[in-house]
Amino acid sequence: WQWLLVTMLSVCVHFPGLTESVIAAACSRVGQSVLHLDRRNYYAGNWASFTFNGLLSWIEEYKQKVQITESEQVWRSLIDEGEDVVPLSSVDSSISNLEVFCYARLALILLTTNTNEEHEVSEPEEEQHTSDISEPSQSQEEKDSQPISSPADPPVEVEKKITYQKLVKEGRRFNIDLVSKLMYSRGALVDLLIKSNVSRYAEFKNIGHILTCRNGKVEQVPCSRADVFASKQLTVVEKRMLMKFLTFCLDFEQHPEEYQDYTEKPFREFLKNKKLTENLQDFVLHSIAMVTQQTLTEEGLKATQHFLRCLGRYGNTPFLFPLYGLGEIPQCFCRMCAVFGGIYCLRHSVQCLVVDKASNKVKAVIDTRGQKISCSHFVVEDSYIRDEQRQSTAYRQISRAVLITDRSVLPSESDQQISLVTIPPLESSAPAVRMVELCSSSMTCMPGTYLVHLTCSSSGTAQEDLAPVVSELFHVSTIPGEEPSEVLWVMYFNMRDTSALDSSSYSLPSNVHVCTGPDGSLGSDCSIKLAESVFHHILPDEEFCPPAPNPEDIIYDGDGPQAEGPGFDESVNTEAEEEGAAHEKNPSTEPAEMDSVADTTPSSEE
Structure with a gap:
């Protein structure tokens, strides 16, 4: 910290969400000195992934959230003549209406012996009878053919259902995201991961199924040519109509006469004009374009085109998902930043900004330990901005639900598929x-x-918006003696969406760059474009996230032998961890690089 007191930082980043992590990595990569602070004890903020036990701790912290009152005398003594102060918020109000429900039984272990003597029964008597009835009866010959056991044989444990204790015991196997997103195979995030070589720090899995829910029934959506012709939900006429329409969408700009009369009309009306059946309209609107009933035609066509162009790059669907959760992506960029000299401090925050009155620019920050640290730019997440510093509070809300279930919403031959499901509005x-x-x-x-994430734009609290959907798709039992619930655990909460705000929404110095939190869209294009915009505002003449050199390409100047080869790869990972970019999970010593499979179609395991 003494070094920080005498060194001019190029960029001070507060709260490492995805956008801030990308900015920090980009600045560090081109030689800027970066200090990355976070008041939490984990990385990625609202983009974080938690183990089940870690999420329970996060919930407790939320319930006990108390605003910290700063001591003004601490930082007033550090302010010189000609300087002013802009205080930051000390409490995060981006999460609200958090509710948790547990439907997993506390104990469901039935201990029996081969003599059918019951030693301990934790299930209600009614459920035991149901279990006995459901077992196939045995003939006398089958009974006689079974070996005779001694009453002294040890009891046999039969676990009939996953219990809450099991979830806690196996809690480290979970990685639960606060925000739910997928990665378009030709989206801004995937392109940046490939360009910057950050993809080497993570592994990815292709989404196997794209589904929709119609009339209470979950069906697979045919989106590729093979899926369309193999679909059993569509008639032969519908297959031809859908293929003709999708072919048109691929280069719709070349045929403006087809849609120019509908540019100011909803996409749904254009679909009706194309004589698509109600079935096909739902498929295109909700599961391919993934737009609303109010979306205009040209925007709907662009969304459909983008979906189709993403097909086939890495698999039969347009989407990828990072192994170990979405929180891996901000950590990957944090690791890159640390490799190039960025400094990370958790459980450390900024109280206020020190502004030069003459230039109206931030020249330093004062942290919660009373240290004054000089910087030339300050990047901060919206939740740290006080209401008096906002010109607009026109932010939206996202409703989120996280479920742990014991069955898939659409059981199939393989139980290792990631599925994207669109549930059309239950009401208009x-x-x-x-x-x-x-x-x-x-x-x-x-x-x-299975870990199930539900997301929608908020019209009420998250529980009000999403509980009816949970009840429609899963059996949720709260009555003793009923069939056990398929939902073992569920959490509802609302998250603030500030993606509609821009720099004009805040009354702050020009070298303070406010980043919005996660938005409600499926992809992360908004966050990546904002990161690039902020970077070019800070460093207009520098390239955004140039490729990091491969370890085998690095050659050191000096008297000693050249350092290259696989051994340096290991030192990169070690250096990143030592610099503070924590990566608690180590899935592989040689993670797959996305650019190495850019033109191939990997298997579902890859």
């Missing part, structure tokens, strides 16, 4: 709901369970 005034179901091979949940 309700929003469409996006559901991502993760399996255990995504390294986000324990075997035998």
Whole structure:
């Protein structure tokens, strides 16, 4: 810290969400000195991934959230003549209406012996009878053919259902994201991961199923040519109509006469004009374009075109998901920043900004330990900005639900598929709901369970918006003696969406760059474009995230032998961890690089 007191920092970044992490990595990569602070004890902020036990701790912290009162005398003594102060908020109000419900039984272990003597029964008597009835009866010959056991034989444990104790015990197998997103294979995030070589720090899995829910039934959406012709939900006429329409969407700009009369009309009306059936309209609107009923035609066509162009790059669907959860992506950029000299401090925050009155620019920050640190730019997440520093509070809310279930919403031959499900509005005034179901091979949940994320724009609290969808798709039992619940655990919460705000929404010095939190879209293009915009505002003449050199390409100047080869690769990882870019999970010593498979179609395991 003494070094920091005498060194001019190029960029001070506060709260390492995805956008801030990308900015920090980009600045560090081109030689800028970066200090990255976070008041939390984990990386990625609202983009973080938690183990189940870690999430329970996060919930407790939320319930006990108390605003910290800063001592003004601490930083007033550090302010010189000609300087002013801009205080920051000490409490995060981006999460609200958090509710948690547990439907997993506390104990469901039935201990029996081969003599059928019951030693301990933790299930209600009614459920035991149901279990006995459901077992196939044995003939006398089958009974006689079984070996006779001694009463002294040890009891046999039969686990009939996943319990809450099991979830806690296996809690480290979970990686639960606060925000639910997927990666378009030709989206801004994937392009940046390939360009910057940051993809070497992570592994990815292709989304196997794209589904929709119609009339209470979950169906697979045919989106590629092979899926369309193999679909059993569509008639032969519908298959031809859909293929003709999708072919048109691929280069719709070349045929303006087809849609120019509908540019100011909803996309749904254009679909009707194209004589698509109600079935096909729902497929295109909700599961391919993934737009709302109010979306205009040209925007809907662009969304459909983008979906189609992403098909086939890495698999049969347009989407990828990072193993171990979405929180891996900000950590990957944090690791790159640390490799190039960035400094990271958790459980450390900034109280206020020191502004030069003459230039109206931030010249330093004062942290919670009363240290004054000089900097030329300050990057901060919106939740740290006080209301008096906002020109506008026109932010939206996102409703989120996180479920742990014991069955897939659409069981199939393989239970290791990641599925994207679109649930059209249950009522005309309700929003469409996006559901991502993760399996255990995504390294986000324990075997035998599924991690389900529900997301929609808020019209009320998260529980009001999403509980009806949970009830429609899953059996939720709260009555003793009923069939056990398929939902083991569920959490509802609302998250603030400030993506509609820009720099004019804040009354702050020009070298303070406010980044918005996660938005409600499926991809991360908004965050990546904002990161690039802020970077060019800070360093207009520098390249945004140039490729990091491969370890084997690095040659050191000096008297000693040249350092190159696989051994240096290991030192990069070690250096990144030592500099503070924590990466608690180590899935592989040689993570797959996305650019190495850019023109191939890997298997579902890859």
